[in-house]
Amino acid sequence: MPKKSIKAGCPATATLEDAIDVFVQGAGKISSALLGMVNKVGGQIYALLFLSDEPLSLDEISEKLAVSKSNVSINIRLLEEYGLVRKVWVKGSRKDYYDAERVYPRKVLRDFLEGIQATMTDAITTIERTKAKVAEARVSLQGQKREKAEFMMNQLFQIGLFYYAANDFFDDFFAGKCVDVELIRKAILNPEEVTRKRGRDLL
Numbered sequence: 001m002p003k004k005s006i007k008a009g010c011p012a013t014a015t016l017e018d019a020i021d022v023f024v025q026g027a028g029k030i031s032s033a034l035l036g037m038v039n040k041v042g043g044q045i046y047a048l049l050f051l052s053d054e055p056l057s058l059d060e061i062s063e064k065l066a067v068s069k070s071n072v073s074i075n076i077r078l079l080e081e082y083g084l085v086r087k088v089w090v091k092g093s094r095k096d097y098y099d100a101e102r103v104y105p106r107k108v109l110r111d112f113l114e115g116i117q118a119t120m121t122d123a124i125t126t127i128e129r130t131k132a133k134v135a136e137a138r139v140s141l142q143g144q145k146r147e148k149a150e151f152m153m154n155q156l157f158q159i160g161l162f163y164y165a166a167n168d169f170f171d172d173f174f175a176g177k178c179v180d181v182e183l184i185r186k187a188i189l190n191p192e193e194v195t196r197k198r199g200r201d202l203l
Helices: 016-034 040-050 058-065 069-081 104-138 143-174 181-189 191-202
Strands: 085-088 097-100
Touching: 016 040, 040 058, 040 069, 040 085, 040 097, 058 069, 069 085, 104 143
Parallel strands: none
Antiparallel strands: 085 097
């Protein structure tokens, strides 16, 4: 029986390859935008292996993603270092094959949150070092320059309250303690309220 032709104007039926392509392209954008450890191609490679029910060789990955084999090879090594893919042996082949370690979402979230926490720590260090310099300079200042120093100190104090609140949140989170979600919410959406509260606490 002959196959029915697709009528003009009717959309073609989606294929599994279409679905994989959507996932691969999306994962590449997410990886490059959200994570420092995996670039766009690395994210695409992992996404491809994640949805593959069998290991893929470097040649197959290169062909499916339309990127050079050398690019695939570099990113595969990085993914191996991060524990996101593993090299596997395929009977009857002398090529290197790779499979995905399917713990990616958990690892990504942890690395993402730890990256934010590290940023909070860097911000606090910068703020405190700046405050120390302002305090040191303020001793010998008079008039408008001293007022400027006071303004700077107040600005550093206010922005520091946000970063201290965020840092406390992550410290409690990773320590398994109850986290004050309301505090971090206010720090993001209503920082003035947090500033006033922390200011009163320090009096």
